[in-house]
Amino acid sequence: MFSLPLGDGARLAALEVWHAEEFAGHLDRARDHIRPWVGPAFVTDDMEGARATLARYAERQAGDGARLYGIWREDALVGGVMFTDFSAAAGSCEIGCWLEPSAQGHGLITRACGALLDWAFTVRGLHRAEWHCRADNHRSTAVAKRLGMTLEGVRREAWPYEGVRYDTQLWAVLADEWRTRGDEASGVALTQ
Template identity: 55%
Template sequence: MFAIPLAENAELRPLEPWHAPEYLEHIERGRAHIDAWINWAALAIDLDSARAVLQRYADRQAADTARLYGIWLDGTLVGGVMFVQFDAKGGTCEIGVWTEPAGQGRGLITTAVRHLIDYAFTVRGMHRIEWHNKPENLRSRAVAQRMGFTLEGVLRESYLHNGVHQDGEVWSLLTHEWKSRATPTG
């Protein structure tokens, strides 16, 4: 197993099918908060469906089309980051995030996203990373801005969430933009 430190008491680790009981407990604690922004929480309503969600991502990781990581704070799963889609051949991917309230305001998502961006660009040679969020999700928007993503536009009423057509922002970050941020200028 590997873990990447995010803070003194927090780490990023793969989130795998055997974590299903812990994952379901996390989703139950954060369901109302998470579901306000994405339908992620609705996918796990019992142990079998929680295990199925995690297995689906394990299968997609094996196919090199997605990856899923959890964020543990003081030994408790409080959120996660993921490659929602990962197209190595095309050089594009999308990063997604979620957290329960206990994981907010500590910079954990931002730090975890930085690791995913670095992996995508420097290890996997991706060209473009996308970030999607609701315009009113100011926390998500702030992470995209801190990481240097550019807002490309708003897809008006582009997806159905909780029975309502929602707008979605699309942000992007290109490899040369990330590398120029990491390179000191003289």
């Protein structure tokens, strides 16, 4: 019902349990593309699994924790962004994202993450936002850079995938850094 325009005919809105069928259909288009890079629990195979993911986020949001948002382009669900962790008490959060292949390359994720960072820092007064990714996920590290994040460290061989352990990177941006940076990722804002 409530959505935020992202430009390019796209919008950002809450992704909720009632979207389960649409989310399952989207995962059919995105599954192979996202599987190496996102947590295995997110890559479900059927409608029941898709619904379980949405229900898990809804429960965590009810406790002021994780939150999930979808990106619709020309009325098709093409990806999304989330607070994979959100702690008002600790003043910190972690942001994640995914897209189906057809939606890559338009800046949708950079703009959507900018909206989440604006909300976390401005509306909720958080101090720090993190970004965790596989070190060889170049599209993901490019988003972190566009968001003005700093590479803070590497967790060596922390990500097991198909029998190989990959390094992961921790990127982060602080509230003051976000406020004083250029406007590349801003331009949209969640106000509530």
